[in-house]
Amino acid sequence: MFKLSGIVKVVNATVQVSEKFAKREFVITDASSMYPQDIMFQSTQDKCSLLDNVQVNDQVEVSFNLRGREWTSPTGEVKYFNTLEAWRIDKVGANGGAMPQGGPAAMSLDPIAATATQAIVESADDDLPF
Numbered sequence: 001m002f003k004l005s006g007i008v009k010v011v012n013a014t015v016q017v018s019e020k021f022a023k024r025e026f027v028i029t030d031a032s033s034m035y036p037q038d039i040m041f042q043s044t045q046d047k048c049s050l051l052d053n054v055q056v057n058d059q060v061e062v063s064f065n066l067r068g069r070e071w072t073s074p075t076g077e078v079k080y081f082n083t084l085e086a087w088r089i090d091k092v093g094a095n096g097g098a099m100p101q102g103g104p105a106a107m108s109l110d111p112i113a114a115t116a117t118q119a120i121v122e123s124a125d126d127d128l129p130f
Contacts, residue, residue, distance in 0.1 A: 002084075005061045005092065006030040009038055014048045024048040026086075028062060041086040050089045063088035 006028035014024040023044045030037045041064055043050055054060060067083040 001063060001065060003061055003063050004028060004030060004039065005032075005059070006039070008054055008056050008058045008060055011051050011054055011056060021045070022048055024051055026051055026054070028060065039084065041084045043086045043089075047087055050086065054089060054091070058091055059093040061090045061092050062086050063090075 008026065009029045010025075010027040012025045014022055016022050021044070023042050025040055025042045027038050027040050030039055041062055064084045064086045067085050069081055069083075071079050071081060073079065
């Protein structure tokens with residue numbers, strides 16, 4: 001399980017891929033480093049509804065699993081694909097009213113400072129000696 005906080009950039013509509021499979025993609029901008037990254041996630045099946053109350057520019061924390069698979073093309077070429085499968089989305093900050101994981105110290109209008117503060121708080125909770 002992984003978590004990423006950021007600002008919602010894109011929320012796509014649910015796509016019915018087959019009779020038994022639906023997915024919904026969305027993009028989060030992670031501004032925790034010097035170069036902001038736009039990260040695409042997907043929700044599938046009943047998790048597509050997690051995005052019904054999420055709007056562009058909302059600050060969110062996404063809990064997700066990393067999925068990978070192998071695919072062989074008709075010509076025999078093997079390729080590998082990764083998917084970030086979101087299973088929980090929490091609004092944080094002023095938009096969502098929820099408190100970020102770091103408590104009041106992590107509340108900030110600056111997403112870079114909030115992410116850095118959250119990382120410090122989380123590392124302090126780490127009981128590993130290194």
